[in-house]
Amino acid sequence: MSGFIRLVRTLHSWFGFIFSLFFIATSITGIILVFRKDIPKEIKDIAFTIHTYEWGILKYWAIIVGLVLIGLSVTGIILFVDIQLKKGGKK
Numbered sequence: 269m270s271g272f273i274r275l276v277r278t279l280h281s282w283f284g285f286i287f288s289l290f291f292i293a294t295s296i297t298g299i300i301l302v303f304r305k306d307i308p309k310e311i312k313d314i315a316f317t318i319h320t321y322e323w324g325i326l327k328y329w330a331i332i333v334g335l336v337l338i339g340l341s342v343t344g345i346i347l348f349v350d351i352q353l354k355k356g357g358k359k
Contacts (some may be wrong), residue, residue: 273350280343283336290333293318 297319304312317323321330 273347276343276346280340280347283343284340287333287336287340291337294333 297315300307300311300315301319304315307315321327321333
């Protein structure tokens with residue numbers, strides 16, 4: 269395994285692990301908000317606040333979480349392409 273791919277795999281694993289709770293919270297609140305017409309206003313308000321990180325300085329944290337999600341997507345694509353290229357070379 270090349271040094272670059274090893275670094276990408278390590279970064280992908282650690283960032284995915286560290287930020288997984290934030291991705292799970294954003295996913296769950298996003299699912300709740302899909303049904304916002306059918307849920308009580310109090311629950312909708314809480315879900316919206318969590319989903320958008322509307323707690324003061326946490327809105328800037330949302331930028332970090334978004335950038336990490338983009339980074340995980342890019343590193344995931346790199347790892348996928350690397351695996352596909354290795355499979356193609358073995359045939």
